[in-house]
Each structure stands twice: as structure tokens, then as C-alpha cells.
Amino acid sequence: SQTIHQWPATLVQPVGSPLSLECTVEGTSNPNLYWYRQAAGRGLQLLFYSVGIGQISSEVPQNLSASRPQDRQFILSSKKLLLSDSGFYLCAWSGGGSDTEAFFGQGTRLTVV
Amino acid sequence: GQQVMQIPQYQHVQEGEDFTTYCNSSTTLSNIQWYKQRPGGHPVFLIQLVKSGEVKKQKRLTFQFGEAKKNSSLHITATQTTDVGTYFCAGVRGNNRLAFGKGNQVVVIP
Numbered sequence: 001s002q003t004i005h006q007w008p009a010t011l012v013q014p015v016g017s018p019l020s021l022e023c024t025v026e027g028t029s030n031p032n033l034y035w036y037r038q039a040a041g042r043g044l045q046l047l048f049y050s051v052g053i054g055q056i057s058s059e060v061p062q063n064l065s066a067s068r069p070q071d072r073q074f075i076l077s078s079k080k081l082l083l084s085d086s087g088f089y090l091c092a093w094s095g096g097g098s099d100t101e102a103f104f105g106q107g108t109r110l111t112v113v
Numbered sequence: 114g115q116q117v118m119q120i121p122q123y124q125h126v127q128e129g130e131d132f133t134t135y136c137n138s139s140t141t142l143s144n145i146q147w148y149k150q151r152p153g154g155h156p157v158f159l160i161q162l163v164k165s166g167e168v169k170k171q172k173r174l175t176f177q178f179g180e181a182k183k184n185s186s187l188h189i190t191a192t193q194t195t196d197v198g199t200y201f202c203a204g205v206r207g208n209n210r211l212a213f214g215k216g217n218q219v220v221v222i223p
Contacts, residue, residue, distance in 0.1 A: 043215030046212070100161075100205050
């Protein structure tokens with residue numbers, strides 16, 4: 001069966017520090033991968049989307065970047081965090097074709113102080 | 114681009130009562146999905162609707178896709194405390210990207 005791992009679960013980082021969140025998927029190949037951010041009490045904002053290795057689509061301009069060095073690995077990064085980067089970050093994967101349901105990781109709660 | 118709007122954004126529901134949450138799109142959707150996120154948790158897939166006018170039921174939950182495939186609804190009967198959470202709809206965009214609505218946060222009053 002497919003599983004998705006996302007870590008760390010919580011993170012407190014000072015302003016100006018770098019960020020690296022990692023997400024890996026098991027049990028499937030060539031998944032579509034997503035990074036979402038959810039502000040407190042808000043909806044899901046799509047940050048990045050990837051259909052394959054090295055293929056990254058950015059949905060909104062921001063202080064973050066994403067990379068997909070391997071088929072089932074998706075990394076969210078920042079060189080210098082801002083206070084506004086605080087939030088709940090969720091990685092998700094979906095298959096191709098008509099099976100587009102998304103499976104989410106447990107999420108990372110990031111607090112920038 | 115395609116936007117998916119959800120109304121209402123917040124609901125307080127008395128335990129035992131029914132409620133409905135709505136999802137509207139500015140463009141025709143190929144399909145629509147519903148997710149539930151419990152407080153402190155991550156979104157979990159509930160169902161996908163594909164056909165115009167489709168109605169699907171999961172116990173006390175009834176999902177409907179509009180005839181024009183631009184709107185959808187989720188109706189829950191006899192609300193229980195376990196129904197607390199945020200319900201999201203999501204429309205499929207190009208390249209199978211999911212565009213989520215802002216969600217309907219439901220609080221159940223015992």
C-alpha cells in the first residue's frame with residue numbers, strides 16, 4: 001500500500017534562517033506531488049506542484065522553493081524565513097489519469113519567531 | 114484561473130440537526146472531490162463525483178454534483194460530535210492539479 005512520510009511534525013525557526021522540509025512517498029511510482037500551506041483557520045493554498053523529477057510548477061510567488069531530486073521525494077526550502085512563512089505545511093501525492101484523489105502527509109507546523 | 118468557492122466558511126451545528134455545505138466553481142469541473150480535516154489533523158479524502166447530477170451517499174453524508182458540473186453540496190444528517198472539522202471541496206484543474214476551496218469549518222454543539 002502507498003504511504004506518505006513528511007517530517008518534521010513541528011518546527012520553530014528564527015527569522016532569516018533556512019528551511020528544508022522533506023516528503024517521501026512509498027508504494028507508488030511517478031506520483032504527482034504537491035506542497036500546500038494552510039494558515040491558521042484558513043484553506044489550503046497550493047504552493048508547488050510536480051508531475052515528475054525536476055519538474056516543478058510554482059503557483060504563487062513567494063519566499064519558498066521546491067525540488068524533486070528523486071521520483072518519490074519532494075523538498076520544500078527557503079534560504080531566509082520570514083515571519084509570514086509560519087503555517088501548516090502539507091505534502092500530498094496523487095496518481096495520474098482519472099484517479100486524482102490526494103493523499104496528505106501528517107503536516108509540518110512551522111512557527112517562525 | 115479556476116476558483117472554487119465554499120459557503121459558508123463557518124457553521125455551528127447543534128448535535129442531532131442536519132446541515133449542508135456548498136461548493137461553487139466559476140468554470141465547469143471535470144470532477145469534484147470532498148475532503149475532511151479533523152482539528153489538528155490533515156485532510157482525508159471522502160469522495161469524488163464525476164457525472165453531471167451525480168448523488169452519492171456515505172451513511173449520514175450525501176454528496177451531490179450539479180447538473181452543470183459547476184457546483185456541489187455535502188449534506189449531513191443527524192450531526193454527531195465526530196462530524197466536527199473542516200470540509201473542503203476540490204476541483205481538478207489542468208494536469209490534474211487540485212484547487213481547494215477555503216473550507217467550511219464546522220463546530221458541533223453538544
